[in-house]
Amino acid sequence: MASPPLSLSLSIIFLLLSPLISSASSQPIIRLPTETTNRKSTVDGDDLYCSSWHLAVETNNAGSWKTIPTRCRSYVQDYMTGQRYTSDSEIAANFSLAHASSVEIGRDGKDAWVFDVDETLLSNLKYYEDRGFGSEIFDEDSFNAWVDLAVAPAIPASLKLYNEVKQMGFKIFLLTGRSESQRNVTAKNLLFAGYTGWERLILRGHSDEGTKATAYKSERRSELLDEGYRIQGNSGDQWSDLQGFAVAKRSFKLPNPMYYIA
Amino acid sequence: MASPPLSLSLSIIFLLLSPLISSASSQPIIRLPTETTNRKSTVDGDDLYCSSWHLAVETNNAGSWKTIPTRCRSYVQDYMTGQRYTSDSEIAANFSLAHASSVEIGRDGKDAWVFDVDETLLSNLKYYEDRGFGSEIFDEDSFNAWVDLAVAPAIPASLKLYNEVKQMGFKIFLLTGRSESQRNVTAKNLLFAGYTGWERLILRGHSDEGTKATAYKSERRSELLDEGYRIQGNSGDQWSDLQGFAVAKRSFKLPNPMYYIA
Numbered sequence: 001m002a003s004p005p006l007s008l009s010l011s012i013i014f015l016l017l018s019p020l021i022s023s024a025s026s027q028p029i030i031r032l033p034t035e036t037t038n039r040k041s042t043v044d045g046d047d048l049y050c051s052s053w054h055l056a057v058e059t060n061n062a063g064s065w066k067t068i069p070t071r072c073r074s075y076v077q078d079y080m081t082g083q084r085y086t087s088d089s090e091i092a093a094n095f096s097l098a099h100a101s102s103v104e105i106g107r108d109g110k111d112a113w114v115f116d117v118d119e120t121l122l123s124n125l126k127y128y129e130d131r132g133f134g135s136e137i138f139d140e141d142s143f144n145a146w147v148d149l150a151v152a153p154a155i156p157a158s159l160k161l162y163n164e165v166k167q168m169g170f171k172i173f174l175l176t177g178r179s180e181s182q183r184n185v186t187a188k189n190l191l192f193a194g195y196t197g198w199e200r201l202i203l204r205g206h207s208d209e210g211t212k213a214t215a216y217k218s219e220r221r222s223e224l225l226d227e228g229y230r231i232q233g234n235s236g237d238q239w240s241d242l243q244g245f246a247v248a249k250r251s252f253k254l255p256n257p258m259y260y261i262a
Numbered sequence: 263m264a265s266p267p268l269s270l271s272l273s274i275i276f277l278l279l280s281p282l283i284s285s286a287s288s289q290p291i292i293r294l295p296t297e298t299t300n301r302k303s304t305v306d307g308d309d310l311y312c313s314s315w316h317l318a319v320e321t322n323n324a325g326s327w328k329t330i331p332t333r334c335r336s337y338v339q340d341y342m343t344g345q346r347y348t349s350d351s352e353i354a355a356n357f358s359l360a361h362a363s364s365v366e367i368g369r370d371g372k373d374a375w376v377f378d379v380d381e382t383l384l385s386n387l388k389y390y391e392d393r394g395f396g397s398e399i400f401d402e403d404s405f406n407a408w409v410d411l412a413v414a415p416a417i418p419a420s421l422k423l424y425n426e427v428k429q430m431g432f433k434i435f436l437l438t439g440r441s442e443s444q445r446n447v448t449a450k451n452l453l454f455a456g457y458t459g460w461e462r463l464i465l466r467g468h469s470d471e472g473t474k475a476t477a478y479k480s481e482r483r484s485e486l487l488d489e490g491y492r493i494q495g496n497s498g499d500q501w502s503d504l505q506g507f508a509v510a511k512r513s514f515k516l517p518n519p520m521y522y523i524a
Contacts, residue, residue: 048345052353058321059515061357083310091314095323253321 050075054257060239065260068134076133076257080125086157088255093157096235096252097164103232103249105169112199112229113165114221114248116236117176117186119256121162122152122193134258147182150189158235158254159194170232171199175220175241177213177261180205213261218244312337316519322501327522330396338395338519342387348419350517355419358497358514359426365494365511367431374461374491375427376483376510378498379438379448381518383424384414384455396520409444412451420497420516421456432494433461437482437503439475439523442467475523480506 050072056062068076079085105111115121127146128134146152166172178186180203187201208216217240221231225246234241234248237256242248312334318324330338341347367373377383389408390396408414428434440448442465449463470478479502483493487508496503496510499518504510 048349049353051346052349055317055320055350055517056353056357058317059354061354061514063357063361063512084313087310087314088317091311091318092321092323095318095325099325250325252323255317 046071047075054079057257057260058253058255062260064262066137068257070135072257073132073135079257080128080133085255089155089157092235092252092254093161096161096233096250099250099252100161100165100168100170100233103168103170106230108228109169109171110229111170112173112224112231113170114173114175114224114231114234114236115158115162116238116241117174117178117190118152119155119237119258120235120241120254121154121158121174121195122189123155124152126152128258138259144182147178147189148185150185150192152189152193154193154195155254161235162195165233166197171229172197173224173229174198174201175217176201176203177216178203213238213240214244217241218246221246221248308333309337316341319519319522320515320517324522326524328399330519332397334519335394335397341519342390342395347517351417351419354497354514354516355423358423358495358512361512361514362423362427362430362432362495365430365432368492370490371431371433372491373432374435374486374493375432376435376437376486376493376496376498377420377424378500378503379436379440379452380414381417381499381520382497382503382516383416383420383436383457384451385417386414388414390520400521406444409440409451410447412447412454414451414455416455416457417516423497424457427495428459433491434459435486435491436460436463437479438463438465439478440465475500475502476506479503480508483508483510 050069053062053069053072054075057065100113103111118124124143124146127143131139131142162172174190176186183201183203186203190198190201202220204211204216211219221234222245224231231246231248232250234251235254236242236251237254238261239253240261242251242253312331315324315331315334316337319327362375365373380386386405386408389405393401393404424434436452438448445463445465448465452460452463464482466473466478473481483496484507486493493508493510494512496513497516498504498513499516500523501515502523504513504515
């Protein structure tokens with residue numbers, strides 16, 4: 001409680017200051033900013049709306065989107081920089097590990113776990129902090145420049161999971177939407193962040209250009225199946241990492257309210 | 263703010279009363295109740311944990327489970343009886359409607375929308391309120407007795423969506439895990455709650471006994487495809503309503519932290 005989310009702090013301040021608040025609950029639950037009659041309603045309405053919007057993103061109800069809703073900038077910032085993102089990532093990793101532990105690892109070395117890279121193993125929060133946490137349209141040039149720096153840190157819960165499934169004997173496949181031209185910097189960044197011992201790093205080649213993420217990733221997983229691998233688990237922050245065909249026995253959706261990849 | 267969630271109220275009370283609070287943020291984020299040193303930590307730790315557990319349920323990361331975690335009873339109660347469930351249901355319905363509006367309805371009457379029944383069209387909250395909001399193992403006899411009463415109310419956002427997609431010209435198929443023996447009471451309850459004009463109510467027949475929900479529902483959807491229907495949308499509170507084969511063009515996951523159906 002030393003650093004509660006901004007919206008909660010504001011809620012508490014307004015609770016203490018404003019006698020108007022007790023009448024607010026009879027208002028419609030979802031309000032547009034223009035409909036609100038005081039600052040308190042805006043804060044409350046935005047937080048409730050943005051929580052529901054975020055759930056819709058995480059369940060894929062929201063479908064395709066380009067930028068986060070303007071009113072949700074503070075929500076996404078609070079979420080990504082506060083305890084919730086850490087906690088949600090940890091619980092996702094815990095359920096992944098529980099599943100991994102239930103798999104009887106064969107002696108043939110064909111039990112595989114697929115990880116996406118960005119916002120799954122590596123955090124690009126530093127990049128998105130400077131771009132309104134997803135408020136701005138994705139800019140490929142500046143993102144590629146960030147990728148070239150190879151300084152994205154690990155998501156701690158994912159690094160722990162990665163090491164645990166590797167220790168268990170899973171073969172680890174990294175399946176990323178990054179381009180083949182970014183192979184060296186990507187490997188460099190992964191090592192910098194503490195990831196070692198993957199079986200294969202799979203990136204988009206020339207023939208994958210223009211292919212949607214779901215199709216590209218499904219095709220690559222399908223090739224792993226053709227090689228005799230059993231894809232026991234798949235971790236990704238995008239539904240396009242997890243859906244399509246040749247899906248894993250269990251898929252794990254990591255949180256990401258900042259961007260959407262079709 | 264007239265009726266903030268219990269946990270928020272407690273947070274505020276503790277914020278006002280306890281100077282110990284400012285040191286709490288240095289504790290590990292996920293704590294077991296036995297690890298907590300004071301009541302404040304328990305409340306906070308539980309709320310954070312249960313929020314993350316709930317997200318894991320809604321994204322299907324949690325996989326199969328029998329009862330909600332004991333420490334999450336208050337969270338689930340607050341969620342289901344407060345603004346969040348209403349808001350999350352509304353946003354899910356809004357995204358569903360946006361998709362429905364984007365469909366070009368054919369003149370052949372073959373555009374279909376599939377709805378699950380329990381916790382999708384009808385709310386059994388009254389039943390679960392008496393059973394700890396999912397804290398108790400599912401009891402088929404008492405649930406069937408509740409179903410026989412045929413008094414479950416509509417989930418308001420779903421009733422609105424139902425009427426809107428019906429108005430647009432979608433054929434509505436109700437695909438439920440309820441048994442064929444419950445056909446009459448189910449139709450009676452749906453009418454009581456305000457639902458009218460469905461194309462077909464599909465229930466589990468004798469041949470479906472012992473079939474897992476995902477397989478049963480996929481088979482029934484597949485039969486609709488064989489009849490020439492285009493399943494443009496599917497609304498359900500369980501992933502087993504939405505996954506498998508013959509899946510809809512877009513699927514919409516309604517919130518439900520109270521129970522899981524494999």
